[in-house]
Amino acid sequence: MTVVAPNQPQSLEQPQSGAEFYSQACTSLDAVKQLGEWMAHSGLFGLTKPEQGFVLALECIASRQTPLTWKKSNHVINGQIAMKSEAMLSGLMDAGWEIDWVQFDAQAAIADFSKGQKKVRISFTAEDAKLAGLLPAKPGSGWQKFPAAMMRARLVSLATRMLDPRITQGRYCVEEVADFNTPPTPTASTPTRQTVNVTPESTFSLTDKLEQILEPHSDIANAFLLSKNLIKEGQNFRDVSTKVANMIVSDPDSFLIKAKAFSSPTIE
Known part of the structure; x- marks a missing residue:
């Protein structure tokens, strides 16, 4: 008599994490170069040359993150790595801080940050933006189009660096980095002499x-x-x-x- 064994349920394969993927994938310099080129040419990361992609690929491999996982919290602006303000705020919440928004408009972003018995109110106002040369807003800039959002991002970055700098690790938010290469807005207009030159500077501008x-x-x-x-x-x-x-x-x-x-x- 032939006995047929019942079919045994087979376990489904679980998706690999970033760490498991990199532990099995080849991490030679050729693999890093290939990954870096893909990242640079994808247009997803704000990279302007392959070398930036190579450095970012090394970071992804060393930290065991997939490129898109890295992108959830970071971006590259003007050649500098910036951290998204949403990721900063999420980091504060994960660290146990509670946020109570007091004001959030074009005039100021004010919030109370509390953790246990600790409570501190932090603000970033239009006056602070003027002192930093961000206001009056330049035509077409984020400060002209989305002033409330820009205020909030600045406040979140300021609060995160002050309350738990381990989250930012020296990074500034995307909105701050975008303003780094923008010259301050003069508070008073003065007559200036302008010279128009047809040079390669026009293309750069x-x-x-x-x-x-x-x-x-x-x-x-x-x-x-x-x-x-x-x-x-x-x-x-x-x-x-x-x-x-x-x-x-x-x-x-x-x-x-x-x-x-x-x-x-x-x-x-």
């Missing part, structure tokens, strides 16, 4: 303006430009033609509205 406008929205901008065949696969907004760049700089609001609508289409 145009690229600089593009980065100021699109860097905080690089993901949706790159996807939108690629869909319109204005850039090729592996390129980013810095690779657009001079004509397209001038169109974006002349009317950034219109471009961003179209790009955001493309990234988040309305479902009727």
Whole structure:
């Protein structure tokens, strides 16, 4: 008599974590270089050259994070690593801090931070922004379009570095880094002599303006430009033609509205 053994349930394979993936994957310099090139050409990380991708690939491997896991908390702005303010706030909450928002508008961001018996009120106001040269806002800047959000980001960054600097580890928020290369706004207008030179500086100035406008929205901008065949696969907004760049700089609001609508289409 033949006995047929009943089928035994088979366990399903669990998805690998970043640590498990890197422990099994080849981590030679060739593998790092390949990963770095993919990251640099993807347009997802704000990188401008392959070498930045190599360094970021090394960080991902050393910290056992996938590139997209790293991106959830960080971004690269003007060649500098910045931490997203949402990640900073999440870090404070994970560390046991409770946040009670007192004010959150274009005039000030004020919040009470408490942990056990400790309680401190921290603020970032329009007056602070003026002293830092961020106000009056420059045309087309985040301070002109989203002043309340900019206030909140500055407050969160200030509070995190003050209450638990282990979270930021020397990093500033994306909004702060975007302002690093922006000269302070003069408090009083004075007559200045302007000289117009047709030199390579004009090209640099145009690229600089593009980065100021699109860097905080690089993901949706790159996807939108690629869909319109204005850039090729592996390129980013810095690779657009001079004509397209001038169109974006002349009317950034219109471009961003179209790009955001493309990234988040309305479902009727």
